[in-house]
Amino acid sequence: MNIRNKRLYLLLVIPFMLACSLAIPAAEVVQPAITQVFIRSTSQPISLPEAITNEEAVLVELYQRTNPSVVRVTTFVNEGGLVDASGVGSGFVYDSNGHIVTNAHVIQGSSQVEVTFSDGTIKSAEIIGEDPHSDLAVIHVEGLPADSLPLPLADIDLVAVGQTVVAIGNPFGLGGTLTRGIVSALGRSIPALTSFSIPQSIQTDAPINPGNSGGPLLNLKGEVIGVNAQIETPDGQRVNSGVGFAIPASIVKRVIPELIANGKFDWPWIGVSGGTVFPALIKAMNLPVEKGA
16 A cells, blocks of 8 residues: 555544435344343443343443543534534543543634533533643533543553553544454554654554544543544545554643643653664665664
């Protein structure tokens, strides 16, 4: 594949009108045998098919526990006195004070923001701060639904390639969608909204699509290991191809408290750029090394 045809896309849904409808044939419904499991956070039983596996039960429990903490973020712009929806993304509850983490590109340029919770509650949100260098932002709502608890942040040093992860968000505006995959790689650099890059990003094959931006990438403990932000696709197609990227929890831990306190994050930087040392460069410059950066 010609790498020049690949593109990194921010996962923001732009509203559009559907011009067609789908006819779905009727089918006989078979009622499966039912068993019960208990959700650890509430001790309330839920009904599951008898054939469900232990691994599936973990995912069901994880979704029941964390989905109420994931929100739909809808942005609006004021154009000529008219307020129109401009995009849809995702976010998650950061603390019990009503702070919600999302991507900076989700709320960038918006005049109003609304948050929709899994129980259908809709609240107006205030933009507290945004950092284009890390593509992170904080919005705030007054009062959280009772089951919308803060999601804990993972220790990024304990994240490993091959680890099972799930993404919860609003792909194409479809709220409360869970997808599953693995950590495909660690330590990736992805473009920021500025001329800088976001280091130590997480690559995953968990399907994420436009609308997942700002939503959590979770381990099976329900801890946020990253904030879903971008996908890489060929030929300009804005759909998942198995290569997605999340901003690591280590950067979230560093940036978000400053955004809450000061509305911005000041990154230290120096005017130096680097590159990889490769054999042709070593030969051309007669370098006394075999590898490096």
